[in-house]
Amino acid sequence: MTDLVVTTATDGGEVLADAARVGNKFARQEVLRRAGFRVPEFFCLPAAAFDEALDALRPSLPAEPADGADRAEVESWCAAAREALGGARLPVALAERIRKEFAAVAGPEGLVAVRACVVPAGAGTDGAADAPENDAAEAIGEDSAVDPFAGMSDSFLYVDEDGLEDAVLGCWASAFNPQAVRYRTLRGLDPLRARVAVGVQRMVLGTRSFVAFTRDPRDGAVRRVVAAAYGIGEGVVQEKADIDHFFHDPATDEVTALTVRKQWSMGLAEGAAAGAPVLLPVAGELADVPVLDDDQVRAVAELAVRVEELFGVPQDIEGALTEDGVVHLLQARPLVTAPPTAGTAPATATATAATEEPGNDQVYWGNHNITESFPGVSGALTFSQSREFYRRSFTDLYRRMGVPESWVRDNAHRLARMVGYLEGQVYYRLDDWHALHGQMPMFELVRRGWEQAMGITGPARGERRWAAPAVALALPRLAWRSALHPWQVKSFLRWWDRQMAEAETIGDSPEELIAFYRRLWERAGERWGVTLVNAFIALVVLGAGSVLLRRWTGEGPQVLVGLMGGGRENRSLEAVRAAMGLAELVGAVPELRAAVLDDASDPEQLWQRIVEGQHGAAVRDAARGYVARYGDRALHDLKLEEPTPRQRPWTVLALIRPLVRQGATVAASRADEQAAARKARERLHEVLPNPVRRAVLLGVTSLARDLARIREDTRFCRTQLFGLSRDVMWRLGAELARTGVLDDALDVADLTVEEVIGAFDGTGTVTDLRALVALRRTQRERWAKNPQRPALLGTPAGLPLARALPRASAVGKAAAADDGLLRGIGSSGGVVRGRAKVVLDPSTDPDLAAGRILVARETDPGWLFLMMSATGMVVERGTLLSHTAITGRLLGVPTVVAVPGATTAIADGAWIELDGAAGTVRLLPPSEQPQEPGDSEKPQEPGEPEAPVGTAPTDGTATTEKGDRT
Secondary structure, eight states: OGGGSBOHHHHTTTTTTOHHHHHHHHHHHHHHHHTTOOOOOEEEEOHHHHHHHHHHHGGGSOOOOOTTOOHHHHHHHHHHHHHHHHHOOOOHHHHHHHHHHHHHHHOTTOOEEEEEEEOOTTOOOOOOTTOSOOHHHHTTSTTOSSOOOTTOSOEEEEEOGGGHHHHHHHHHHGGGOHHHHHHHHHTTOOGGGOOEEEEEEEOOOOSEEEEEESSOTTTOOSOEEEEEEEBOTHHHHTTOSOOEEEEEETTTTEEEEEOOOOOEEEEOOTTOSSOOOEEEEOOGGGTTSOSSOHHHHHHHHHHHHHHHHHHSSOEEEEEEEOTTOOEEEEEEEEOEEOOTTSOSSOEEHHHHGGGOOTTOOEEEEEOTTGGGTSOSOOOHHHHHHHHHHHHHHHHHHHHHTTOOHHHHHHTHHHHHTSEEEETTEEEEEHHHHHHHHTTSTTHHHHHHHHHHHHTOOGGGSOOOOOOHHHHHHHHHHHHHHHHHHHHHHHHHHHHHHHHHHHHTTOOSSHHHHHHHHHHHHHHHHHHTHHHHHHHHHHHHHHHHHHHHHHHHHOOOTHHHHHHTOOSSOOHHHHHHHHHHHHHHHHHTSHHHHHHHHOTTSOHHHHHHHHHTTTTOHHHHHHHHHHHHHHTTOSTTTTOTTSOOTTTOGGGHHHHHHHHHHHTOOHHHHHHHHHHHHHHHHHHHHHHOOOHHHHHHHHHHHHHHHHHHHHHHHHHHHHHHHHHHHHHHHHHHHHHHHHTTSSSSGGGGGGSOHHHHHHHHHSOOSOSOHHHHHHHHHHHHHHHHTSOOOOSEEEEETTSOHHHHSOOOOOOOOOOOOTTSEEEOEEEEOOEEEEEEEEOSSTTSOGGGGTTSEEEESOOOGGGHHHHHHOSEEEESSOOTTSHHHHHHHHHTOOEEEOOTTHHHHSOTTOEEEEETTTTEEEEOOGGGSOOOTTOOOOOOOTTSOOOOTTOOOTTOGGGTOOOEEO
8 A cells, every 4th residue: 555655654755756756746745845845744645545446446436438528518527527536435445544644744632735636647756856847747637837736635734633534525625616627628628537636734823924936927027026914824825815916026125015904814713622613703913914924925935936046937826824833735736927029928937038028017907896887898988988077076076075175186187087998998097096096194994895896906905004093183184074974965956956957948059969968077076976975875884884783793794784674765776667667558558568568669750659659648658758868878878989769768668668568567676675685684683783883784774875866866967967968969960961071970989079079169270070080080980899807907007008018818717616605795685596688788679688697897877777687797897885795685696796707607598596695606506596388598518618698599588588586
């Protein structure tokens, strides 16, 4: 049995250094040990032990699939092998041997980490002391330089002697984990030939842990980056703990830090002798203390550099500090980085180091939540209007929040570039947002929630500027502003309604239109800050509610989410229910109902008959009233190149069609909303019996609900503001087309606002607008074909964006966690099962989402009709205060936001289960999918090309399926 367990003592370390037998992970550990690094003692079960175990089980397994077998057959066999390995027992002699080695490594009462490392069949020899990085072998091994197989095999921590055998079997079984099988298939490797080595290493009971990189993993620059957290390294690797980031410049020896308030670490549960790591609270006195001091950062950086010197390529290392301050090296692997000028596709650091410019600062850009308003590629008209909106409205915010006007004037350049135009996509320029927001004394109270809402992570986070005296001095101002806020909001809404009334009186002459436009935006710039103050106060209140709920009940935010339901309707919901009311009236007229549901009907002619009263005065008045009041609300309603019902009133019929078909009613909608709110209050009563604390929480959530309503009210006003701008620009475009300056009125989509106005008032610098439009249209159409960019990206500072911007590349597909769940933020409670409808283009007919669970990258208020048709919603971006979250609660539709990669991880038509309270999405296995007679629709297989966006499945089932909501 000696060849099935290898240690330095038994073989001199020769087998331990052979990656072909024990895998790259453990071979490197032996090389590091020989070189004198402080590596905890370990032993290995080489791949040969796995081979023997699997061979012994083969008689009980199904026949091995032949070459060319379909994927389902291969995956079925691998699942059987996984179950058999996990449920087996070790041979008595092998079990006794590993217990003996356990005692030698950890002692009879000690703990170990048991880790798997895949050693695919056919691997060459690798890892000898004189050649630790053999590229030929590493091309196919886990933790290799070119193919890390990240997260494919399992690890078990805090394992005692009694749990050792089960941990080894679990590692072996992970050779056939579903994600590992599919990954090997994708990489062209035989999934049936995977082999696993198992390493058993003394568990270092670290009080602090780190992952360190010898090159900046964002761009390959020559700086050392250290991510550290309290507790063990799983908290860093899995990003479950609160993590500080440190940057060491080797040229100056300077250390800079981006720290966060630490609330959670990972470690062994209090009082437990062994078992899986859990989240643990960080002691209050450590919450604001950097995990590492500058000298410790330098020591970790030096350790990483020594590892790089040993292996000859940049490294990614993991380690821990014990209570005595000693640094232990746990793992090392070649570093993978992305060069700044070569897109986002991974590349080895050795390939990028030669092109780096050490010390070159980064400018970070993010569109995590701005795509809710400006999805995809936008035209020049839309971008120029959005830029003006951000400049004016945030200038007013800073004035209201006490930022000195002299400072705002001196930073006008930052206000002018708060949003950027990155090859047609609208992005926030995050360094300017940090600089501007950081001037608000109260900003540190909401920084964490704000960064979460903006999708800002890692080094893109701004420098923390916590100053307790400044915050204390600002609290009375915030309290006073909060007290005045309801009155100011009412005043704002009254003012805005007057602007809408005034717009009805504007004539058609360019002079009148331009004067109205200038006057409107000048006035808006003096008032719109109140809507942003609302967002600030809402973040404070929501954060306070979450803290109280966690401290008093231990519950997550899902209870808070439920409590925010109910209450008075906001303007966005009024628009939804106005559409429901119109659908009810249409459904009550049989002839009209049939015409609306008939795809062959001409919607323009049908709408004309409705507004002429041919189907009754009630329907006529409701239709006219809807367009007059809510005609600016549509898909993409902030994109000025997109029409709304204000310009195309007959499009309302497509929006209400699924409501007519479903028989949706306003009364039922309100009843669902109230039922969800009542259920949340009942849950709070269960988890918080203390009546005083319960009253406090209900008061906080009532305030949060009011602030959320205000947010939706003012967002609807923003829709109307852009709607008025669209109307002005389109009417000016019509005049430019009438006079021959442009070919078509909608050519203004490729001009800026100032270029359109300048054509009339003499401030334009281009006379051949037709040529300018042609150039920009060609450019925009080219950009629209590019793959989606990441929501967060960096570019080298000081370079023109044409040189600095990475080439667009497809965003990687998200993978489910080990438990098969995709996770996000639960934002509207309830559990629903149904088929997914993946929507990348919101111009999709709402009928196609009927009875489906809507899956999207982001939504904006114009998605309401798709949302209303759906039984659940899964969105890649968003927060508890995002439009999607609020609308889900108001409509009583189970909703999960901030699910990374949902549109790629979930195939169109796949059966999924959504838990809107827990914030999880589960892909249902075939055994749990309903059997529907005659159902020919099949989920799209991973890796298959995506179905054309906005088209229905050919079998037509999308319009009749209903999710099973509970």
